[in-house]
Amino acid sequence: MTDRRPADTGMSLAEIDTPALLLDLDAFDRNVARMARAAADAGLALRPHAKTHKSPVIAQRQMAAGAVGVCCQTVNEAEALVQGGVGDVHLSNVMAGRRKAERLVALTRLARVSCCADSDHGVAELAQAACAVGVILPVLVEVDVGHGRCGVPPGEPAAELAARVADTEGVRFAGLQAYHGGAQHIRDHQARQDAIGQAANAVRRSLAALDRRSLSCPIVTGGGTGTFPFEAASGVFTELQPGSYIFMDADYARNRDETGGPFQAFEHSLFLWATVISTRPGERALLDVGHKAHGGDSGPFVVADHPNLIVQPAGDEHGTLVLGPDTPSFPVGTKLRLIPGHCDPTVNLYDWYVCLRNGQVAALWPVAARGPGP
Amino acid sequence: MTDRRPADTGMSLAEIDTPALLLDLDAFDRNVARMARAAADAGLALRPHAKTHKSPVIAQRQMAAGAVGVCCQTVNEAEALVQGGVGDVHLSNVMAGRRKAERLVALTRLARVSCCADSDHGVAELAQAACAVGVILPVLVEVDVGHGRCGVPPGEPAAELAARVADTEGVRFAGLQAYHGGAQHIRDHQARQDAIGQAANAVRRSLAALDRRSLSCPIVTGGGTGTFPFEAASGVFTELQPGSYIFMDADYARNRDETGGPFQAFEHSLFLWATVISTRPGERALLDVGHKAHGGDSGPFVVADHPNLIVQPAGDEHGTLVLGPDTPSFPVGTKLRLIPGHCDPTVNLYDWYVCLRNGQVAALWPVAARGPGP
Numbered sequence: 001m002t003d004r005r006p007a008d009t010g011m012s013l014a015e016i017d018t019p020a021l022l023l024d025l026d027a028f029d030r031n032v033a034r035m036a037r038a039a040a041d042a043g044l045a046l047r048p049h050a051k052t053h054k055s056p057v058i059a060q061r062q063m064a065a066g067a068v069g070v071c072c073q074t075v076n077e078a079e080a081l082v083q084g085g086v087g088d089v090h091l092s093n094v095m096a097g098r099r100k101a102e103r104l105v106a107l108t109r110l111a112r113v114s115c116c117a118d119s120d121h122g123v124a125e126l127a128q129a130a131c132a133v134g135v136i137l138p139v140l141v142e143v144d145v146g147h148g149r150c151g152v153p154p155g156e157p158a159a160e161l162a163a164r165v166a167d168t169e170g171v172r173f174a175g176l177q178a179y180h181g182g183a184q185h186i187r188d189h190q191a192r193q194d195a196i197g198q199a200a201n202a203v204r205r206s207l208a209a210l211d212r213r214s215l216s217c218p219i220v221t222g223g224g225t226g227t228f229p230f231e232a233a234s235g236v237f238t239e240l241q242p243g244s245y246i247f248m249d250a251d252y253a254r255n256r257d258e259t260g261g262p263f264q265a266f267e268h269s270l271f272l273w274a275t276v277i278s279t280r281p282g283e284r285a286l287l288d289v290g291h292k293a294h295g296g297d298s299g300p301f302v303v304a305d306h307p308n309l310i311v312q313p314a315g316d317e318h319g320t321l322v323l324g325p326d327t328p329s330f331p332v333g334t335k336l337r338l339i340p341g342h343c344d345p346t347v348n349l350y351d352w353y354v355c356l357r358n359g360q361v362a363a364l365w366p367v368a369a370r371g372p373g374p
Numbered sequence: 375m376t377d378r379r380p381a382d383t384g385m386s387l388a389e390i391d392t393p394a395l396l397l398d399l400d401a402f403d404r405n406v407a408r409m410a411r412a413a414a415d416a417g418l419a420l421r422p423h424a425k426t427h428k429s430p431v432i433a434q435r436q437m438a439a440g441a442v443g444v445c446c447q448t449v450n451e452a453e454a455l456v457q458g459g460v461g462d463v464h465l466s467n468v469m470a471g472r473r474k475a476e477r478l479v480a481l482t483r484l485a486r487v488s489c490c491a492d493s494d495h496g497v498a499e500l501a502q503a504a505c506a507v508g509v510i511l512p513v514l515v516e517v518d519v520g521h522g523r524c525g526v527p528p529g530e531p532a533a534e535l536a537a538r539v540a541d542t543e544g545v546r547f548a549g550l551q552a553y554h555g556g557a558q559h560i561r562d563h564q565a566r567q568d569a570i571g572q573a574a575n576a577v578r579r580s581l582a583a584l585d586r587r588s589l590s591c592p593i594v595t596g597g598g599t600g601t602f603p604f605e606a607a608s609g610v611f612t613e614l615q616p617g618s619y620i621f622m623d624a625d626y627a628r629n630r631d632e633t634g635g636p637f638q639a640f641e642h643s644l645f646l647w648a649t650v651i652s653t654r655p656g657e658r659a660l661l662d663v664g665h666k667a668h669g670g671d672s673g674p675f676v677v678a679d680h681p682n683l684i685v686q687p688a689g690d691e692h693g694t695l696v697l698g699p700d701t702p703s704f705p706v707g708t709k710l711r712l713i714p715g716h717c718d719p720t721v722n723l724y725d726w727y728v729c730l731r732n733g734q735v736a737a738l739w740p741v742a743a744r745g746p747g748p
Binding site for chain 1: 378380391392393394425447448450453467468469470471473474492493495496522523524525555649650651652653658660662663665666667669670671687688689690691692694705706707716718719722723724725745746747748
C-alpha cells in the first residue's frame, strides 16, 4: 500500500534498510535453470507455480528458460500475471463466485487460460461465464490424490465430472489436476516417494475411468518442489508444477534426500534482511522482524550466515535471537540475512523484491499479485 | 500492490467478493467509545496503538473520540499516519539505523513525534538525526517490565539511560515506555492482574531511581487491551496504549474476566469474508482463506455465526471447516464471516478495510501502512 520503494538500484547490501525481502539473482537463476533442465530431461512440460512469487517478471524468466506457462491459485494472481504479459496461465485451484468466473474468462482475450473444477457448481459457473462472452474455457478436473483438501475422489467420480465438463457448453475437458500438497514436506525420502506412488495410482484409476468413457486426457499436471522427481518417474504425469524451488526455504531444507542428508537440489535465494534493534548481551538480541515480516506457519527464521542460529518471532514486529555462551555478539545495528521458514506466505507480506547481483541492488521487482485477493 | 478495490460503496454484504477484510462500523464505533470512556473515567490519557490498524482514518476517529494521539511501532507506520493527517504520534518501539532516525525526525516538521530508546546506540542515532536538522526529539526510555523483549532493566539502569538522554543534545527525556506485551494474553484474570502488579512495581523502582537523579518523568505509557484496567488502577501510569480493542479477535476472546467468563468488554468488529469453494458432505468444507489471508500465530478462525466451528488453515489459499454429524451443510458458494485468531497480523495482509453500515459497504479505508517496513 505504501508507494515507497524499499531501496534504490546501485545500493550496496549494507545500505539497504530493513526489513526487506532480498533475492539473490545468481542463486535464483541457477534454480530456474536446474528445474528447467530436470523437466526437459524427464520429457515433461514445466509449468512453475506463480503462487510462490506472485510476479510476472519471475514468470517471464521461468518461461524464457523453457516453461510452457505458469500456474496460479487465485483470480487476482491470474490477472496480475496476464496484465504483466504472461501468455499462458493455469489456475490450479477450484473457485466459486460468478464475478470470479467472469474475471477469469475475460483474461482469455489476452492469454491462454485454464482452470479447475471439482463440483457441478464450479463447472456451471465457469460455463455460464464463458458462454456469456462466447469462448470455450479449458477446465481440468481436480482429483484428490491424497491431500484430503479439494478435488473429487479418484477413479469413477473424476471421470463422471470430466464427462459433465465435456457435455457442458462453454467449457471443454482439458485434463486432470493431481497435486499432492501434503506430500511435499514429508521429511523421509522413501515415505515421500510412497505418497506420490499412491497419487500416481489414483491418477491411473482416473485415467482408466476416463478411458471407459472414451474421454481423452491430454494433460495430467501436478508435482511440487518436494516430490517432482517422483511424479516425473511415474509415467502418468505430463506436466510439473513446482513453485518453491526458485527460492527454497528453511522448511524445504528439512526434507531428506535418498542418502538421508538434507535436500539440497536448490539453493536458498530468498532472504529477509533484518537489523538488531536491542540486545541483552549473553541472553538475547531482538531483530526488527516478527509476525508481520514472516510467514511463520513452517517454523522460525534460520540465520543465513550462522545456520545453527534461529530467530523466533517475538510479536508482530520483533524476532528473538537467543544468545548462548558460544554465540557471537550481535551489537545493535548489526544487519543479518535470514532464511524464511516458508517462502510463499513470506513473499505475500512484501510489496517488492530487492534483487541483488554482485552485492548491489540490480532491480526492484514488484510482488504484483500480493494479497489474498479477491 | 494490486490497485483493484475489493468492493464498491453501496454494495450489499452478499455482493462482496472474497477474501475480504470486513469492518462492522457500528461495533467498531462502540468499541472506540467504550475505551475512550474507560480512559476518561480513570483520568488517564488514551493513546491507542495504530500497529493494530495501520490506518490514519481510524487514528483520526480515535482522536475525535478523545485520544491524545496514537502509538505506532515502525517508521513506515509513523510516516503513513502523519501523511494521513494525524498530529501526534509516539513510536513505542526502539529502532536502529541512521536513515530511519532521519525519516522519523523529518516528521517533526508536521506533527508531535516521540520515540523510544533502550541503548546508548539508539540515543546517539536519534540525537544525531535531530541535531542535523536542529530539532529536539522527545525520547522515552523503554523499560522491560516483564515481557523480556526490548527495554532496559527497571530501576537504576532505566534512570541511567534517562540521564544519558537528558545530557544529550538533540533529544530530551520525555518519560518511560512500560508495555508488558506478554501479559496481554494470560488467560486467568488474577494472573494477568499479578503480572501488571509486577510491571507497576518495576515502574515504581524506575521512578524512584529517576527521582534520585532529580529527573522528572512526565509520561509513563503502557497497557494493552488485555490489561489496561490494571495499569489504570496502579496509579503509576499516565497513559494507556491499547490497540486490539477496536477489533477484538478470537484470541482476546479466550481471556477470562474476573468471574471466569469470557472477556467481553469489546465486540468483534473485524471479520474475514470467505467462500466455500469445495465440499465433501459430512467431512469437510474448504474455504478460500489460508495462510495468506490470516495471521495465524494465535490459533484458527472462528466462524462468526457458528461460534463452535473453527476453520484451520489448510495451506496458503485454503482453510478447512471440519463437518461433523450435527454441523449444518455449507454448499459450494456459501459465504461466511470468520473472526480472525489475531487481528494485527491479519490486517497486515490486506490493502483495504471494507467498512459496513446497515449491511452495506459504507466506505473503503486503506491499510495505509501495510507491510513490515522499512
